[in-house]
Amino acid sequence: MIRLEHVTKCFAENTAVDDVSLEIKAGELAILLGPSGCGKTTTLRSINRMTDIDSGTIFVDDINVLEQQPDELRRRIGYVIQSIGLFPHLTIARNVATVPRLLGWDAERTNKRVNELLEMVGLDPALYAMKHPRELSGGEQQRVGVARALAADPAVLLMDEPFGALDPLSRQRLQVEFRALQRELGTTVVFVTHDIEEAVLLGDRIALMDHGRLIQFDRPETLWLSPATPFVSSFFGEEFALKILSRHTVFGIALERVSPDGLAQVTAETSLKDALATMVSSGRDALSVSDGLGGSAGVLTFSALVHAVKE
Amino acid sequence: MGESLGIRRNWPIVSLMIAALVWMTLDQAGFGRLLGFLLPDETTLLYERETLATLMGQHLVLAGVSGALALVIGVALGLMLITPAGASFRDLVVSIANFGQTFPSIAVMALLVPIMGYGWKPVVVALVIYSVLPVMLNVVAGIENVPPAMVDAAQGTGMNARQRFLAVQLPLAMPIILGGVKNMLVIAVGAATLGAIVGAGGLGVPIMAGANQFKPALVLEGAIPSAFLALIIDRTL
Numbered sequence A: 001m002i003r004l005e006h007v008t009k010c011f012a013e014n015t016a017v018d019d020v021s022l023e024i025k026a027g028e029l030a031i032l033l034g035p036s037g038c039g040k041t042t043t044l045r046s047i048n049r050m051t052d053i054d055s056g057t058i059f060v061d062d063i064n065v066l067e068q069q070p071d072e073l074r075r076r077i078g079y080v081i082q083s084i085g086l087f088p089h090l091t092i093a094r095n096v097a098t099v100p101r102l103l104g105w106d107a108e109r110t111n112k113r114v115n116e117l118l119e120m121v122g123l124d125p126a127l128y129a130m131k132h133p134r135e136l137s138g139g140e141q142q143r144v145g146v147a148r149a150l151a152a153d154p155a156v157l158l159m160d161e162p163f164g165a166l167d168p169l170s171r172q173r174l175q176v177e178f179r180a181l182q183r184e185l186g187t188t189v190v191f192v193t194h195d196i197e198e199a200v201l202l203g204d205r206i207a208l209m210d211h212g213r214l215i216q217f218d219r220p221e222t223l224w225l226s227p228a229t230p231f232v233s234s235f236f237g238e239e240f241a242l243k244i245l246s247r248h249t250v251f252g253i254a255l256e257r258v259s260p261d262g263l264a265q266v267t268a269e270t271s272l273k274d275a276l277a278t279m280v281s282s283g284r285d286a287l288s289v290s291d292g293l294g295g296s297a298g299v300l301t302f303s304a305l306v307h308a309v310k311e
Numbered sequence B: 001m002g003e004s005l006g007i008r009r010n011w012p013i014v015s016l017m018i019a020a021l022v023w024m025t026l027d028q029a030g031f032g033r034l035l036g037f038l039l040p041d042e043t044t045l046l047y048e049r050e051t052l053a054t055l056m057g058q059h060l061v062l063a064g065v066s067g068a069l070a071l072v073i074g075v076a077l078g079l080m081l082i083t084p085a086g087a088s089f090r091d092l093v094v095s096i097a098n099f100g101q102t103f104p105s106i107a108v109m110a111l112l113v114p115i116m117g118y119g120w121k122p123v124v125v126a127l128v129i130y131s132v133l134p135v136m137l138n139v140v141a142g143i144e145n146v147p148p149a150m151v152d153a154a155q156g157t158g159m160n161a162r163q164r165f166l167a168v169q170l171p172l173a174m175p176i177i178l179g180g181v182k183n184m185l186v187i188a189v190g191a192a193t194l195g196a197i198v199g200a201g202g203l204g205v206p207i208m209a210g211a212n213q214f215k216p217a218l219v220l221e222g223a224i225p226s227a228f229l230a231l232i233i234d235r236t237l
């Protein structure tokens, strides 16, 4: 879907992206992660040609982006940056309609699409369409930014720290909702962040970068269990295991058929991180898992939990 | 654009000022009585050789024509200076425009009269030279004040350079550009009184006559409407 081959970009003496090759599958949510200045933004912007690379090739849908007219390329690739990117002098509806208008859609089709998009990102069109960006909260503005990027139904979405400026609560809400929306639409997403928690929560795979180089591109579980270099483990730190736990739920883990008497209860949808926290606070190394009918489906033990994650 | 300028206009007061200006221009006798009330010792209250309406008409044409020319030239120069090619001329053009503003308008007119003769032409040239700078600088400042991230976002949606300029940069720069135009017009309306010196007429005529003949009422007859004109422009734009 998106393929980077030996992409290199220098700013004067400084090599911002150094021989990066990676392939992102259709429908995948790939994270570009790494310390500030490691080349994430430059890599992302080379895909829609906001940055011109020095050498290498980039394919989107098996088409070489360097052989396409940049403005036309960008109309087919959604691009979301922090909320500053909304046009303050235009209404929300006009902001979202930016690409449809560039593509010359008629008014009826555009309006219909705008309403559909606003609903998709959880904003009531009747309430929001005619407002201006300054009348919206940061989280609402970011929803509009996502709606604008999705307007022409792009197969690829590029996002550069889109939730970076939000307070923790609205950030988490948007992360969860965005993840569900992305799954539903099947959009291929390249998502830049420097926030490990966000990367582990959202990413199908994480491309960890350092000093312009791609260090490892794998599922978070693989990064945890088989780090390519010591930098990988030290970057993710001791709490990596806990963050991985938050990606998984109790559902699917083999339960033991013993008496659940006296154990704290969780549901199949509880994240393993929360399950672990419940074990710790209840002072027991096992939990009862509800069967959704008021009874218990079985008992989840600490060792089963640890075992499940290691797989 | 009023909302984006962040200035709330007091329309009742503006309407009152406009009504007052129309009244003093058209009701000569009434305005004369007012001047007589202000300066009870004066006998000559009004300029006799021209009606105030005629002088006002001349004044508006002088200021209007110069303002329009300064607007066109200032915007054109400003737009030139923000292009990559024009940026290298910026220091030069700004220095020249600065010089044009500091060089006394009276001197410009005096230098132009031998070439262009008496009348409105030297006045308009002098006023334009004087007024171009604020317009040009505000066009440049307005465009440059648009956050680069905004222009970047516009580019990211697939707008080309012309679309970015028309849909994003220009509208966002408009409050600052209009601020420059307003300043320019206020200045032009005041400076148009200089037209009297080279026989172009305008509200400067009674002011000059009053100054020469020590008749303060005539000075007020020109100065009061001229000040109202400037105030009205300042409050409406």
Ligand SMILES: Nc1ncnc2c1ncn2[C@@H]1O[C@H](COP(=O)(O)OP(=O)(O)O)[C@@H](O)[C@H]1O
Binding pocket: A011, A014, A015, A016, A034, A035, A036, A037, A038, A039, A040, A041, A042, A043
């Ligand atoms: N337009 C630019 N001009 C000069 N240097 C730049 C530019 N953009 C990025 N860089 C440099 O390239 C490196 C990578 O930057 P960037 O891709 O923005 O990193 P990240 O997004 O990971 O923080 C940094 O050292 C940065 O200073």
Ligand SMILES: [Mg+2]
Binding pocket: A040, A041, A042, A192
């Ligand atoms: Mg960055």
